Amino acid sequence: MNATIDELIEKVKQLEETNEQMRTIINFSSDGLYVVDHQGVTLAVNKAYEEMTGISRNEVVGKNIKDLVFVEYFDRSAAYMALQSKQTTTIMQKIKKRKYFVATATPVFDNEKSEDRKVKMVVTSVRDLTYLNHLQNQIRAEQKNTRSSTNKEHSPVVFKSPQMTSLVKQAKKIAAFPTPVLITGPSGTGKEVLASFIHEHSPQKEQPFVKVNCAAIPPELFESELFGFSGGSFTGARKEGKPGLFEQADKGTILLDEIGELPLPMQVKLLRVLQDQSITRVGDVKPKRLSFRLICSTNQDLRELVYHKQFREDLWYRINVVHLAMQPLSQRTDDIPPLIDYYLQKLCRKYYLDKHISSDTLSILTHYPWPGNIRELKNIIEFLVVSTTSTTITPHDLPEHMREHGRYEPSPFEHDREIPDSIMSAYDHPNLKEALALFESQKILSALHSSKSIRSAAKLLDIDHANLIRRMKRLNITYRSKDS
Structure with a gap:
């Protein structure tokens, strides 16, 4: 007998803990939440609902939603409509005759599998129309940008x-x-x-x-x-x-x-x-x-x-x-080289650079599976264009996971290449000199991209015109005017 009582006490404690957790979750929701039972009696509202509507939980908890509509707390009730139709209902709701909200009432059933299922409660999510108007403005701005870019190119x-x-x-x-x-x-x-x-x-x-x-x-x-x-x-x-x-x-x-x-x-x-x-x-x-x-x-x-x-x-x-x-790109590998060439040329024009991809690098890129497809390919090419200090992009410049996939091993005659090993490994193990060169390249590229000419870019960098030209030559940066 005592064991049974102890079990009941333990179950009550667990239910109380679960209810407390649910109350915490409800109160952390950014949406206003309004919960009624199967008869339309208000069970709970959260803090967000109180703040956005100005209605405290003490005013409505324990009261029937129909009575609250009658005394004009609301002009109409999404929860009441959902109770009648047993379907999710969304309406524009006016609260206390002064402010509009979008209310979505979702019925919760006692038995999801039963054909004659009964509504156990209705949970209504309430959003301030001001917030929704803000979302609409964001969407319109994004659509405007998309349409304008589509018209240009x-x-x-x-x-x-x-x-x-x-x-x-x-x-x-x-x-x-x-x-x-x-x-x-x-x-x-x-x-x-x-x-x-x-x-x-x-x-x-x-x-x-x-x-x-x-x-x-x-x-x-x-x-x-x-x-x-x-x-x-x-x-x-x-x-x-x-x-x-x-x-x-x-x-x-x-x-x-x-x-x-x-x-x-x-x-x-x-x-x-x-x-x-x-x-x-x-x-x-x-x-x-x-x-x-x-x-x-x-x-x-x-x-x-x-x-x-x-x-x-x-x-x-x-x-x-x-x-x-x-x-997927992995099943049409013939498209990889022309896509690489297209994005390489496009990004070099964008950043006023002159970069080339070695045959070894192209081979690794062609046999890479490209799980992110063309979007991943474009991002990798942009990374290679802006991060390499040499005009030739070699396997050393590739991200490590791509080098490993290609099983790239340095040639025994690697030291005979025009580019020193220290430069080639700058991205993986940068020393102070190479890190400074990479930073300098990025600053110059940013200035060129923001300016109409080399002279105006030099002013932006606070150095003279001849100094900038010498630095660009040393860093293998080629300038193309925006009109070309």
Whole structure:
């Protein structure tokens, strides 16, 4: 008997510790959290909720959410709607008649597997609309930068392998038709570049090319960002409203990157947009017809997501009209040398340098597996361009893991090379002289990059023109004017 009582006491202690841990976690959340039971009675609110709304927990805990709406604490309740529908509900909520919030209420069920499952409680996440407006401004700024850079320069599709030759040929063939395209492949393989190539070879090439990173948009902002909102649809909205990304892509092309990250509720709305070729802004009732080319890209297996009910099967069929599958760089090694040459030339122009890659180094780079694909290759080439003090990039200059992969062993005649061993090993074991030379090179390159001429760079470095030229000659730095 005593053992049973002791066990019960121990279980009570464990429950109290668990509850205390849960209260701590809830209070550390940056979102406001409001919890009600299956009858709508308020169980708890966290500190963030109290701070952003001005409502203390003593005012609401133990009170039914319907009564709080009746006395106008809130204009309406997402938690009450979720209790009725048994579905996650997101609304714009006005609290104490003065401030708007976005409230997302998620029901918690007593038995996830039961068909007749009952709601145990509802957890509502509340965010201040001011914060969401700040996120929107950040997204708009990023999109503006992306569009302006896209208009200035389109990265070419650099290739030589039979696989990419066939893929590019197919992309060019289908570019003339407005059919949806799905581009798949691991991260860093150049899916966005291929999407840009399709747009540039389409009849819409003079029209907008809008890129949307689905993984970077908070779920609360998906609808207003993609479809826009009408004037006065909520407090803080522009009087004239805002066109969404689909409207901005009208008569052009829209790329939905990381399409697999799109939440299920938005997948339903996207499917409707694709079927009707029209959108309805948030807060509006009148649809607007659009004409756009849809390209989607993902590094995920959408069929697997469909199987696990994380991606709608009907949407997958809709976007998968033309499928272009990009292979990892390790499976198309013929593309590695031209990609190295492209980025080497581009970065040398950018930093006013003249660098070359030795045949031994090129061999190691060609046989390296490149797990990060083209993105990793570009970063490695930039590292080699700015970190080496010699005009020739040798195996000594490569990161250690790449040298080990290539099993590089110094030649017995290494000392006969033009570049001294001390210079060649400067990156791995820098002495004071080589460290100073590397620092000096970086300072000069930075000044040249920020200046219109060698003379203005010398002024920036606070040395005379002739002195800078002597230093550049000693460090093998070649200057090319920005107009060349």
